Every structure is written in structure tokens, then in C-alpha cells.
Amino acid sequence: MPETIVIQGRNIPYTRGAVxxxxxxxxxxxPRIQFLIGQRAGVVSEKDLAELIWEKDPVKALGQSILQNGGVYEAIIVQRQGPKFLVRExxxxxxxxxxxxxxxxxxxRFKTMPAMVFDVDLxxxxxxxxxADMHVSGKLRWDAYEQAKHVSDLFNVYGKTYEWLSxxxxxxxxxxxxxxxxYQTTTEYLSLHPAPVNVKKFAVFHEMMKKKDLRERFKGDAGFKQSFHKWVSEERINDSKQIRDLPIIIANSEAVKALDQSGFEExxxxxxRDDPSLRSDAFWAIKQATEKIKTLPADDIQDLKAGNPQKIIMMRNLYRAIEDVATLAGMKL
Incomplete structure (x- = not known):
């Protein structure tokens, strides 16, 4: 019995069955392996496609899941292609x-799969x-790079507007x-460093695009872009979390030199060394407290002058705690 699905305001017929x-x-x-396909010259055979897909670690894990579950239960999407079925999803x-x-x-259990079977209407x-419904905004989301590529295709290939995408x-x-x-900055990087493993570096570029100052500098400063590519390609930066500290690093010439020569850790x-609060929760709290005390509101100062007992106790406790630490450390304040 044919069913229909609404896509872009059109009712598109399909049938359910086992293929x-x-x-x-x-x-x-x-769309999930287009970059990998592009690395191979000429026509890619069915065997080549299967090998490219199987090389992805999540697919091996998927195979184990199918084995444990005793088959595929989520319907795939296919289109009739003569006596065969072209797998669209x-x-x-x-x-x-x-x-x-x-x-x-x-x-x-592994000879057939449930499917939504479309004819030429799709x-x-x-x-x-x-x-996009299934793997960008839906429950079965693709990897971040694959999602970004798909959004780029919708925008650049199919002309979807920001309003539509949103x-x-x-x-x-x-x-x-x-x-x-x-996606654009990663694609540019991959054109210079095309090893398939570099697709994973999308996360680093994605994190950079979240930070306005880095994003604008990357776009407007060719020297910074070249340095950033070098840091990523030479594994000086190898984790997207490291991007969060990059603005502080590039503001310190000695830190930039260490990054360029040895990497993020150095x-x-x-x-x-210059600011212990960056790695110590205790010194971060001391730094924050110092700034707060330096700008203590006039109302709090007045309360201390007036003898507010609880506020005075807190100030004394702070003073004594600092003295105790200084004594333990054998230092003079």
C-alpha cells in the first residue's frame, strides 16, 4: 500500500517493504564520503565505495550493533534503479x-533490510x-563535519536561505x-593538507569560528591564517578545547613563540608562569576576590565602618587565612 511523505510542500509517494x-x-x-571519494582519481567502483565506507570506525561499530540486535530495524531509503535499489540513505x-x-x-537476518522505496519522484x-531532517536536526545526527557540509550544500547548491535553514x-x-x-575554512585547509584523517580537524576550525576575535583575525590577517594552518598541521594545536586559550596565547609574544616551536602545552x-590562576582553582579564586575587594562598593565600606558584625568576621577570616598560608609557605607579605 503506497504511503506519502511531505517534503517541501509536496506529497511524495513511497512504499514500505524489505529489500x-x-x-x-x-x-x-x-554525502558522508564525498571528501574521501574526491581523493581517488577517476570513477569510483561499487567495491571502492564499500571499502571507503567500511574504513570509517563508526561503521564497524554499527556492524557490531546490527549483529547484536539480530538485523537492521530502522528503514533505509532507496530508489528503484531497474531491478536494483539505489541506497539514498x-x-x-x-x-x-x-x-x-x-x-x-x-x-x-542479514539478507534483507526494511526500506522506504521511492520511484523517480524523489x-x-x-x-x-x-x-537534513534526519541527520542535522533529527535524532540520528551525523558527525559535526558531515552536518556542516550538508548545511553548506543546502545553502550553496540548493539556494536555501538563512531564514529557511534557521x-x-x-x-x-x-x-x-x-x-x-x-566548513569553508576546513575545506580550504583540506585543499592544502588533503590527507583523509585531516577531516577530523574540523572541530578545531569550528571552535575558532565561535570566537569573534579569532574569526575576524583569521579572515583579515593572512599571516595569522598561515600560522594557524601551521599549528594545526604540525599538531601544535590538536584539540578544539585548546582554541579557548588561543586569544590569551597570541596576546603574549613569548607564549606565541613557545606555541610555534613546541606546541600548546609549552x-x-x-x-x-605569568598568571597561576589559569591552572589553579585556588589562585583563580584569589585573583577574583582581589579584584572584587579592590572595587568594594561604597555600601559595603560603610557597613564595615558602622561595625556590621558578619562582614567584619568575613574580612578577619580572610585576613587570617592569608596569614596562615604565608606562615606555612615561609613567606612575608
Whole structure:
């Protein structure tokens, strides 16, 4: 019995059923491996596609999950292609099932998969919108790089506006801009450093795009961009969390030198030497308290003058605590 799904205001018919894994054809337009496909010259065969997909660690984990669950239960999306079915969504599950069938050739649990079967009515744009519903704003979200690429395709290939993207993906316009710029800067980096493993460095560029000062400097300062690429390519920066301290580092010439020569850890040591509060919760609290006391409101000063007992006790306790630490440390204040 045919059913319909509404995509972009159109009712598109499909049928539900089980499709044979042997009759499924992998999609060379699979958005999750387009960068990897681009690394291979010429036409990519079905076997090549399967190998590229299987190389992704999450697909191996997916295979184990399918084995433990006794088959695929979430419907894949396919389009009829003569006697075969082109897999538009679910290529990873298809490859995982093929691998399981190689290991368990007589196990019927891995021979078929539930599917939503479309005919020719599903366009590339329809599919892009449907995949966004499922893997950008839905429960089964892709990796951050894959999400950003898909948002970029919707914007640049299919002409979706910020307004449409914001409403449809339930993301703020600021978040959309952030994803688009992170994908663009990562793509530029990958053009210079095309090793497939570098896709994982998207997180570093994404974090940088969240910080206005770094984002603007990266766009406007070619020298800084070149240095940033060097830090990332040489593993001087290798974790997106490190970007949070980068504005402090680049404001300190000695820390920048340490970052350039040795990496983030050495740069952070320079910062901590100059400001212990960066690594010590206790000294962070002391620093904050010092700033607060230096700008103590007039009302609090007046209360102390008037003999407010609780406030006086707190000030005395602070004074005594500082004296005690100084005594233990053998230092003079």
C-alpha cells in the first residue's frame, strides 16, 4: 500500500517493504564520503565505495550493533534503479550487512533490510532536505563535519536561505553562519593538507569560528591564517578545547613563540608562569576576590565602618587565612 511523505510542500509517494541486501547499490553521491571519494582519481567502483565506507570506525561499530540486535530495524531509503535499489540513505547499514553476510552467509537476518522505496519522484533536492531532517536536526545526527557540509550544500547548491535553514533545521542564524564558515575554512585547509584523517580537524576550525576575535583575525590577517594552518598541521594545536586559550596565547609574544616551536602545552606553561590562576582553582579564586575587594562598593565600606558584625568576621577570616598560608609557605607579605 503506497504511503506519502511531505517534503517541501509536496506529497511524495513511497512504499514500505524489505529489500535484499544483494539488490542494493551504494550511492556514489553519498554525502558522508564525498571528501574521501574526491581523493581517488577517476570513477569510483561499487567495491571502492564499500571499502571507503567500511574504513570509517563508526561503521564497524554499527556492524557490531546490527549483529547484536539480530538485523537492521530502522528503514533505509532507496530508489528503484531497474531491478536494483539505489541506497539514498542507509549506505553504512548496507555495507555493514554485507560484511555480516560474508561472515554468516546463511543467516537470513542479514539478507534483507526494511526500506522506504521511492520511484523517480524523489529529486536530489528532496533527498537533501530529507537527510537534513534526519541527520542535522533529527535524532540520528551525523558527525559535526558531515552536518556542516550538508548545511553548506543546502545553502550553496540548493539556494536555501538563512531564514529557511534557521526555520527548517531549528538552528539560530548565528549557528548556521558558524557552520558555513567552519566548513569553508576546513575545506580550504583540506585543499592544502588533503590527507583523509585531516577531516577530523574540523572541530578545531569550528571552535575558532565561535570566537569573534579569532574569526575576524583569521579572515583579515593572512599571516595569522598561515600560522594557524601551521599549528594545526604540525599538531601544535590538536584539540578544539585548546582554541579557548588561543586569544590569551597570541596576546603574549613569548607564549606565541613557545606555541610555534613546541606546541600548546609549552605555550600554556608560559601563561601559567605569568598568571597561576589559569591552572589553579585556588589562585583563580584569589585573583577574583582581589579584584572584587579592590572595587568594594561604597555600601559595603560603610557597613564595615558602622561595625556590621558578619562582614567584619568575613574580612578577619580572610585576613587570617592569608596569614596562615604565608606562615606555612615561609613567606612575608
Amino acid at each position: 535484499s541486501v544483494d539488490e542494493c547499490v551504494l550511492d556514489p553521491q553519498n 542507509g549506505n553504512c547499514r548496507t555495507v555493514a550487512c554485507r560484511r555480516l553476510l560474508e561472515q554468516h552467509p546463511n543467516d537470513s 529529486t536530489e533536492e528532496d533527498l537533501a532536505v530529507l537527510l 526555520n527548517h533545521l531549528r538552528l539560530s542564524k548565528g549557528k548556521i553562519r558558524e557552520l558555513l564558515e567552519a 605555550a600554556q606553561k608560559v601563561l601559567v
